[in-house]
Amino acid sequence: MSRLSRILDAIPRPDAGDLFQMQDWHRRLATLVGALLIGLMALVFTYAGDSAQHLFEQLVERYRWAPLVLTPALFVAIVMVTRKLAPETRGSGIPQVIAAAREPDAKGTAPLVSLKAGLAKIALTVAAMFGGASVGREGPTVQLGAAIMVQIHRLFGVRLTSGVYIAGGAAGVAAAFNTPLAGISFAIEELAVAYEQRIAVLVMGAVMISGLTAQGLAGNYVYFGHVGGHLPITTVLIVAPVAGILGGVLGGLFARLMLALRGPGGKWRGALERKPLLVAFICGLVVAVLGIASNGASWGTGYEPTKALLEGGAIDPLFGPAKFVAALATAVSGMPGGIFAPSLAVGAGFGSLLTWPFDADQAGAIVLLGMAGYFVGVVRAPLTAVIILSEATGSTGAILPLFATALIGDWASTMVCRKRLYHALAEDFAAPPESRPSGDVK
Helix, strand or coil, X not given: CCHHHHHHHHCCCCCHHHHHHHHHHHHHXXXXXXXXXHHHHHHHHHHHHHHHHHHHHHHHHHCCCCHHHHHHHHHHHHHHHHHHHCHHHCECCHHHHHXXXXXXXXXXXXXXXXXXXXXHHHHHHHHHHHCCCCCECHHHHHHHHHHHHHHHHHHCCCCCCHHHHHHHHHHHXXXXXXXXXXXXXXXXXXXXXXCCHHHHHHHHHHHHHHHHHHHHHHCCCCCCCCCCCCCCHHHHHHHHHHHHHHHHHHHHHHHHHHHHHHCCCCCCHHHHHHCHHHHHHHHHHHHHHHHHHCCCCCCCCXXXXXXXXXXXXXXXXXXXXXXXXHHHHHHHCCCECEXXXXXXXXXXXXXXXXXXXXXXHHHHHHHHHHHHHHHHHHHCCHXXXXXXXXXXXXXXXXXXXXXXXXXXXXXXXXXXXXXXHHHHHHHHHCCCHHHCCCCCCC
């Protein structure tokens, strides 16, 4: 035996327990660093998106008809760049994370949560906001959050599991809405395939850290502002079923149209794929016309008109229908962008139509129920809807009416569209069989 061999043999080797503890600490540290970065990037994205939307509004103030040229042109340019350079960024971003979490070891899903995809997603979504597209930041932040968490875990040499993807995506929701509890419920309802205790701890840690990071830098703000007003039981017994059924049916209709136009095996998908740039141009023109007709209310995330309605203000009754069509046209165009915020805005618009028979001081709370019904109709996540809306408006007193509306909306939506939108769209991003680890049977 050589001297080198004897020296090596003399070195104490860590046992299996020590190795496990080391990996566990690496995972915890990676989660901490990843969550901090997600919170910071969510704030950067928020600032960039709001600035782009503000620049667009300033442009429209000076040149009222400019969107008829700018919006279709940007839609075409963004779709062209997306198809050629970053196809994994198209759409919301949530289906990509669902697909990646289902098969964390498959090479075919790696591009979906790469840093390239995450950063491209943000850049293209901000560009879409500059064109007045009806997009939200939440879906893109989910994809970016998963990408950051994956890259940090790779940097720390930690094995990638479904929990890493889920934690990153959930942290993105928490930071985007400043709603930590909603991030956890979203992970349970939408992202998780098999939700185990180890994953639960990972998700909760990531969500709280990213939420506190965003909160510490941006302040403890409530996303939509505090919603006042109290609904008596007589009003709840009328509004909750109506908002649930109306919102669920309309949200289910949005999901069904989306799947027919862009979903796997969709009835009209083939026709749209043959002329993608023409489709993008037409969708951009529709968004531009609707924005001009609604005095700008249907452009962007819909945050400002939604906040106004929640505060008891009044806007054009056509806001809800116009936002519905604008959000659908934007999503169908094939560009990157989320549907969370636009769906909440559409729900607020339809909810405002239910306020006229009731006292004015109940209007904000009724609008809130309209948001719950429609949002659940689209995404089919009642727990997430209730927690997001209660956290984003500071209206914990409305939780029971929100739950009633959400559960009715979930039922009504299934009558229109059996498939859950994000999970159906995730099939488009599933890894091909040859990219899966050997022996993986799916």
